[in-house]
Amino acid sequence: MGYGRYLYAELKKSARALPRMLLSAAALMLLTGGIAFGAARGMEREPLAVGADIGVVVREDNRMTRMALGYVENMESVAGFCRFLRVSEEAGMKMLADGELAALVLLPEALVEGIMDGRNPSVDVVFPENARLEALLFRELTEAGAGLLRVAQAQIYGAADTAARYGLEGQLSVMEAEIDGYNLAFALDRLSLYDEETVYATGRLSVAQYYAASGAVLFLLLAGMAAYPIMGPEPAALRRQLARAGVGGLWQSLCRWLCGFLYLLSLCGVAALVLWGAGLCAPEAAARLRELLWSGRNHASVWVCAGMVLLALAAVASFHRMIYSVSGSRTGGILLIFLLSAVSVYLSGGFVPSALLPRAVRAAGELLPTAYLIRACGGLLAGYGAETARCAVWLGVCTAVFEAAAYVLERNGDRA
Amino acid sequence: MIAAENIVSSYGRRKILRGASFTASRGECVGIVGANGCGKSTLLSILAGTLKPQGGTVVYGGRTVWRRAGRMRCDRETIRRMTGYVPQEDPLIPELTVYDNLRLWYPDRRALDAELAQGSLKLLGVGAFCRMRADKLSGGMKKRVSIGIAVAGDPPILLLDEPGAALDLACKEDIRGYLRAYLERKGTVVIATHEESELELCGRIYVMKDGVLRQADRGLRSGELVKLF
Numbered sequence: 001m002g003y004g005r006y007l008y009a010e011l012k013k014s015a016r017a018l019p020r021m022l023l024s025a026a027a028l029m030l031l032t033g034g035i036a037f038g039a040a041r042g043m044e045r046e047p048l049a050v051g052a053d054i055g056v057v058v059r060e061d062n063r064m065t066r067m068a069l070g071y072v073e074n075m076e077s078v079a080g081f082c083r084f085l086r087v088s089e090e091a092g093m094k095m096l097a098d099g100e101l102a103a104l105v106l107l108p109e110a111l112v113e114g115i116m117d118g119r120n121p122s123v124d125v126v127f128p129e130n131a132r133l134e135a136l137l138f139r140e141l142t143e144a145g146a147g148l149l150r151v152a153q154a155q156i157y158g159a160a161d162t163a164a165r166y167g168l169e170g171q172l173s174v175m176e177a178e179i180d181g182y183n184l185a186f187a188l189d190r191l192s193l194y195d196e197e198t199v200y201a202t203g204r205l206s207v208a209q210y211y212a213a214s215g216a217v218l219f220l221l222l223a224g225m226a227a228y229p230i231m232g233p234e235p236a237a238l239r240r241q242l243a244r245a246g247v248g249g250l251w252q253s254l255c256r257w258l259c260g261f262l263y264l265l266s267l268c269g270v271a272a273l274v275l276w277g278a279g280l281c282a283p284e285a286a287a288r289l290r291e292l293l294w295s296g297r298n299h300a301s302v303w304v305c306a307g308m309v310l311l312a313l314a315a316v317a318s319f320h321r322m323i324y325s326v327s328g329s330r331t332g333g334i335l336l337i338f339l340l341s342a343v344s345v346y347l348s349g350g351f352v353p354s355a356l357l358p359r360a361v362r363a364a365g366e367l368l369p370t371a372y373l374i375r376a377c378g379g380l381l382a383g384y385g386a387e388t389a390r391c392a393v394w395l396g397v398c399t400a401v402f403e404a405a406a407y408v409l410e411r412n413g414d415r416a
Numbered sequence: 417m418i419a420a421e422n423i424v425s426s427y428g429r430r431k432i433l434r435g436a437s438f439t440a441s442r443g444e445c446v447g448i449v450g451a452n453g454c455g456k457s458t459l460l461s462i463l464a465g466t467l468k469p470q471g472g473t474v475v476y477g478g479r480t481v482w483r484r485a486g487r488m489r490c491d492r493e494t495i496r497r498m499t500g501y502v503p504q505e506d507p508l509i510p511e512l513t514v515y516d517n518l519r520l521w522y523p524d525r526r527a528l529d530a531e532l533a534q535g536s537l538k539l540l541g542v543g544a545f546c547r548m549r550a551d552k553l554s555g556g557m558k559k560r561v562s563i564g565i566a567v568a569g570d571p572p573i574l575l576l577d578e579p580g581a582a583l584d585l586a587c588k589e590d591i592r593g594y595l596r597a598y599l600e601r602k603g604t605v606v607i608a609t610h611e612e613s614e615l616e617l618c619g620r621i622y623v624m625k626d627g628v629l630r631q632a633d634r635g636l637r638s639g640e641l642v643k644l645f
Contacts, residue, residue, distance in 0.1 A: 005519070009509060009516060012516060235505060235506075235507065240507070241466075241501070241503070244466055244496060246496065
């Protein structure tokens with residue numbers, strides 16, 4: 001019996017089973033699409049907020065002090081981040097020790113007057129011993145503010161001394177007004193202190209791209225639940241008869257893997273067609289989706305993208321083959337695929353980005369093939385980085401190892 | 417035609433065959449009976465080349481197919497050419513039609529169509545349901561197809577492992593009829609069975625007990641045979 005005849009029979013079987021498998025996969029697509037969409041919305045609704053409670057001890061409560069404090073409280077850069085609480089020194093120290101305050105500001109008596117007459121009384125800021133992120137940010141803020149004040153003071157004194165030396169005391173108020181104008185226009189420009197940059201827990205990918213990639217991986221993994229007829233082991237009697245006829249177990253295994261691979265490929269093709277058709281029906285939604293998913297940063301060549309897709313599908317197909325060989329039954333295989341897919345996608349940061357997972361979980365997830373599958377799919381949207389070769393090699397290794405495991409398990413089953 | 421000598425086989429530490437020997441000549445049907453789990457299927461698997469024995473020799477038509485030469489050596493090509501094997505479970509791909517299943521084992525479409533029109537498959541009555549999917553077939557239909565697969569290539573030896581199990585009387589009679597015709601064409605049949613009706617075809621009956629084969633009187637009825645198990 002020829003190898004070709006067996007391959008032909010397997011392909012024919014796959015073609016017959018394909019419509020039913022595609023229907024099952026479509027139901028799965030709706031499910032995983034819903035999960036991915038919900039997760040993405042959840043991420044958007046809950047931004048990470050950082051705020052600091054700052055205690056203020058006012059030793060001399062007069063109108064000038066209140067005005068100065070009100071000015072600082074309402075500065076845009078401070079108001080967005082700090083909440084000032086008036087406390088006594090004793091209560092403030094206790095709250096600082098209890099971790100309720102990020103910092104305690106001690107305002108001296110005659111603060112404003114001292115600034116105006118040049119005595120410059122110092123303002124003490126007390127930080128907790130084990131400063132948290134909020135305290136560190138506030139320290140940066142106060143140091144930056146103090147630096148600005150020092151520069152402004154040097155400018156004022158310099159201008160006064162220069163005016164006195166050249167007999168221009170009458171022009172001093174004009175010069176001070178000009179210095180104030182320059183300070184306000186340039187030195188106090190907040191943007192020079194705080195540069196705005198959006199950082200995603202999802203790495204190079206945006207939230208939408210990340211969940212599109214992990215949703216696609218979850219979908220591909222779960223699609224194996226419908227593929228038992230083509231990827232599950234053949235009846236033992238058939239396998240033995242085939243081996244008797246010269247069609248060895250390795251060829252049988254490779255043929256079934258190829259059928260699984262082609263099934264996943266056709267699934268991707270159908271999904272692409274459906275999306276394209278939906279795009280034609282709703283062009284505005286399609287444009288918005290394109291805007292969300294394609295950042296315009298993807299400069300990877302078509303060949304690299306195609307190669308990564310094929311490698312990802314190969315790895316997923318061999319994963320399904322191995323699971324069905326381990327389980328030995330349809331129901332067991334379906335359950336195992338569901339459980340392993342959900343757990344490994346979670347560990348690899350498919351539901352909650354890895355950066356937000358506990359360190360041990362993150363370390364374990366990094367080793368799983370699903371982490372590389374997510375990177376391979378994400379790269380289609382945002383381009384491939386330096387890890388492309390590593391990702392490709394890892395997916396290739398996974399394909400070989402899973403398929404070898406499936407072959408060995410089936411062969412051992414035949415011997416028993 | 418068949419000479420099996422001192423076949424030894426074990427699963428782990430459990431010895432199944434402890435030196436089973438028998439012979440069968442051309443046109444003869446040999447029956448092997450014994451209690452469940454005594455090693456009948458193991459012996460047939462070794463004869464069919466799907467299981468490796470730990471010792472012994474098997475000769476088909478003067479050619480040694482299993483022999484010990486340091487380790488057990490097998491002439492798979494001769495086994496493949498000379499034997500057809502009908503295992504207990506049916507070697508069918510459930511999602512394909514009977515025709516597609518048979519197509520897997522016959523060299524080309526023309527040979528298969530000829531067999532369906534006037535050969536073994538016609539005798540087995542497979543043509544009547546060859547467009548049905550294999551998973552829709554009854555047990556009897558599946559067994560007929562299994563025999564049809566085994567005799568693809570017209571082998572001179574047919575090995576059957578409990579072919580009549582769970583089949584209705586009409587189906588058993590059809591299969592017996594086919595086996596009679598096969599024997600008339602000077603084929604050799606080795607049949608492992610519990611069915612008294614199948615033993616009627618046998619020129620010799622061997623009882624397997626404690627891993628060895630003992631020839632029994634052909635005239636014994638099933639009740640008397642059971643006492644020998």
